[in-house]
Amino acid sequence: MDSGLQIDNVQDFARVIGNNDNLWELLLNREVSRFEEKIKYEHMIQDLKGVMNSTQGIVIEVNIFRQLKFIRVNYRGGFIFRYEKEQFIKKIHKISPTISLEKIRELVKIDKETEKRQAEKQILLENLKKHFEQDFPNTYNFYQAKCAEHISFQNYQAEKSNFVQLWIQQHLNFNIDLEQAAAIGAIENHAQVVARAGSGKTSTLVNRALFLQKHCGVAPNEILLLAFNRKAAEEIRERLTSKLENSIPYVMTFHALAYALVYPEESILFDEPDGGQSKSRIVQDELISTYIHKKALEPAFYEEIRALMMAHFREDWERIVSSNNTSLKNDEMLRYLRSLPSEGLDGKHYKSFGEKVIANFLFEHDIQYKYERNFWWNEINEINYRPDFTIGDKKGIIIEYFGLEGDSEYDAMSNQKRDYWQNSPNWHLLEFFPRNFRIDGEKGFCALLKQSLEDVNVY
Template identity: 30%
Template sequence: MHEAWSGRGGWSLTRDDDRLTLTVGDETEVFEGVDAGRLTVRRTWNGLALHVTGEHPRRLPGLTRTDADAIRAAVTRIVTRGALAAPLAQAVETHAALERLLARHVRAQRWVPYDTVAALLDSLPTRDDALAGVPADARTHLETHLSPGELRALAFLDGAPLARVGQANAEIMRRELAAGRSFFTRVEKAPLTLEQARAVVTLDNRVRVIAAAGSGKTSVMVARAAYAIRRGFVRPERILMLAFNSDAARELQERVDMRLAALGLPSEGVRASTFHAFGLALIGEATGRRPRIAPWIEAGTEVEKVQEIVDELRDSSLDFRFKWDLFRLLYGKVQPGGAEPDSHDSLTGVTGFETYRGETVRTEGERLVADWLFLHGVDYRYEAPYVHDLFDRDHERYRPTFHYPDADLWHEHWALRADGAAPPGVVGYRETMKWKRGIHRKHGTALVETAWHEIEDHSGFEALARSLEEHGIALDWNPDRPLPAAEPLEHERLAHLVRTFMTHVKSGALTPEDLEARAAAQPELDTPRTRLFLDLYWRIHERWQAALAEADAVDFDDMLLRAAELVEQEPSLARWDLVMVDEFQDTSRARARLTRALLVGDSKHLLAVGDDWQAINRFAGADLTVMTGFGDLFGPALTRRLQTTFRTTQTTADVASRFVSANPTQIAKGVRAFRGPGGAPVAIVRVPRHDALAGAVRTHLERLSEAGEAGTVDVLGRYGFDRKLVPARRFDGLDVRFRTIHRSKGLEADHVILPNVSSGRFGFPSTIPDDPVLRLAMSEDDGFRHSEERRLLYVALTRARRTVTLFTVAGRESPFVLELLEDADVELRSEDGQAVTEEVRVCPGCGEGTLVRREGRFGEFYGCSTFPRCTQTVKV
């Protein structure tokens, strides 16, 4: 295209396609591509002029408005095309290369993996990068400056590559499913479902399979190995399958060997292993010296080992002994923000906290003081009437917090924070303090004082001890003093807490500095209590490591991290092209690090199979975010879902799904029963008393036996001691077994019984509070109340092939039971198995307890079953 313009002074400008030629007298200058941007049209005092920027700027007057508009358009088009020339050329070239790559894969019917495409597109600019040099006014009207081919190339930069890959893979999937129909029918004993076959064919670099309970995830792993070998994509010796326990690993190995043999495929070299066995072998190969697992780890006596270390430290260090006993006896039950009341005194009407001596005090701080006094052998009276009767219109009879009769000494404990602030919501607290101090001055009675913040950080006890001794009260600290009432944090439970904390510290490779930083970031945990625990922990940790060195052994966490480090340092150790990991929701950070190390290099493929709904091992080191944040840790990934369950009825699947999905952070699934709709309702049997549970379970088993419901029965307890609710006798046609729910993972039975789904400290959900210090080392939970306990009940419900029956106690129904009773597919029954229509009234105060009829000083009333934690009452 040729155009020409001219102005006063004899200058002229011509355009030939994407070139502008400026002639001024005998001088000629050519502008091409982005260089044309040196030409602009500006208005001056005497009209429009062509301006030329550069080393020798010039102003060329005498332009008409029409010519000015035409020059502006020409410059914009030439600059736009010049700025886009290189990226569009690259886009055209890359587009052609991508199409050739996709065509090859479609012809070969081999999945196009993300990393292969990413390598091809690595240097390709984004659309925004390409447009960076384009004039702003041209970006919204590119169609006027670019040809259709250039616009297509620009669109390719705007996300079209991945869309094309998706189209190609969809075609590959269609062809593979059709061509491999016989294979997918025969690879397992039962034909694969469409969703299973799709997960098998999706041979991308990173694939996360969300597998509902009983959906055949093992079949997918076995079929994936067979598929990769059959199609020649991966050699058998380059396939690795990792499981979390030896039973699962053994089953995987047996299934792979058997199914590949049935198909006439080679299986020699396919390796199924636990993470632990694999890590040990890997270290042995890399270093020439296979490490030895510490004997106390292999024997499962880690907590006992911690106790042994604690005993040694207590014998050798008075400081450690005192701090250990201080934490265990006084601070073990202290919670950030305050614990919930656990006691009620019907004589005084006080609801609060039970002391070691047996009385109920009003606050957590008063309990700490009372227990400290008891352990020192001090005789005290709680809220004894003051020696002088003081009544007026504003005050009841004065009762100081403590009285020491042996010294006629009074003690007030103030609920003050470190900043001097009084308890929130309490009116006139400072005035009351002033009044009480004035009473003692007026009557000349001796008074000692403590404040909550001083007791919380245990600094106030030293001052209290001095004050008591100055008044002639002897202190005899005896941590082994028999306790008539409240239970302390036992040595074994504190040792278990230390071992759990250690597991997470080691798995996350956390240092003292890391934990200090985490505490500083969580003000509610940055407390003297936390610092006391960490002081104890690091001393135990040091002795633990010394014991490992002395035994020339390792523990599992150190071993996994060492294996990961070796692969990171020497990638050639990662000789597996297809890595499959089972139960991925239970992966720890150490396991995840080792898994990621195995994927370094070209043509690596990870298949991670798991179910976030069944994540129940957080305290054993599992980090659910490894699965839910899969792409953040491992890189861009595809997700496939297995939502057809071969185990449960649709009714049970629906009840369990609705229950676990009350937590909005769970990954959504639509679980379908392979056998179709229907199934018996989930039954809840309510008995009048706790001691009637065993009889009700026995009666239910008798009914199953008499009705000819032959099969297996799993009685699943929240705790091991629920075993006592299982009858010792045999029932015709039934194979009855007891397991804890945690031990039932991966198993199934025709009938499932949950013998004690009640409320209480050892209820379901468990109300034993998790020690807050664990939050320093553990992965964060999702913040939903009882989230892991909810998933635990989901696991229990989904073990059943035919029926599920839960047993609970009237007035002590679990909040989970109350929630389930709102489901139309759940039926409430009496001990004799008959449907009950009686309404269970949920407490309007807490929403977790039920209203129970009680007798009080003023007659009958309804109170919450969780009392004293909830004090809600309702009139009869």
């Protein structure tokens, strides 16, 4: 059929557009005429029926929902008739003004492309839903790579919120709205939720943690929930425990987090139980064997290793050189090293001279200890306490060097520490003070330390 032709009748129009029912809207506001002049009419509700003579009318409505439903024609005289599609093709003949065949073909092409895009979009939406179910944390990457061209970001967010809302209802038996679902599912970036009091922020926070852990596979030790007060933190902890039992994330107050950062429960560097160094020596031997012995013949590499190893002792070495002590014998050099203010014989740095003397004594006499091991002073307030030296694991000796004795606030804290250990039957507290150095100096202090340890059967 020549594309320059004009379509002037319903039958050709129906044949050209085929199943593209939405193109029937091209007939809106066009004049159409019937094959037959007489129109029989009968109202199903009102008692109206008869015959009228009219062949021409105006298409005033094309009702389309997934497929063509009906077409309304307003005939002269105010009579409006509704036709089913097949009835319309059979009864109605001419169209005016005519419709260009080329225009129809362009619209058919566009309609097919739109239908194709819709089909592709539907497939991608189904794939998105599978990713929501099977790999939620990486769904956004899939959307960006495969779907963004066909599915808007708003559509993606809506689908995600719908999924989260349904998941929470099915798995947690809890109803949330779409705004809460959006907050729970916002894992692509940082999210800030601002809402009035009583709007469900706490439940949203709890549901988010549950969703991340139970559906997204996030480990509980990778989740931290913070609250402004202990009551809120305890409420969050109880809600999580009811769903997760013992595998709950970290829950604490902002104050407790700050305290834990300033006074961490464990040392930053890992120490083996009972002060052992077997793993450290294995690493050292491997390092020495691999990087030093094998490359000792390379002068440049040798100098780098030498510089690195000397850097650790440079400060002490410079003190030795500046004091003209380079000719000291071994036992004299050991005594000099003991006098350096910060680093003990074990290589650790101590906060006071008294602590260093205690550490050197324990180290030299092969008494296993831990420096500033963590104890929970008040578990309710989440405050930890780190005494100077701990000998033993679940019971044993605590050594405290009260270096600021005489300061009122410091003495008050010291009394709290005494009370704490007095109420801990498995531990015995040994106290030492700067005044213990006044009689016979370091030698007298070590004698007192030795006698105190003997009295509790440690030395």
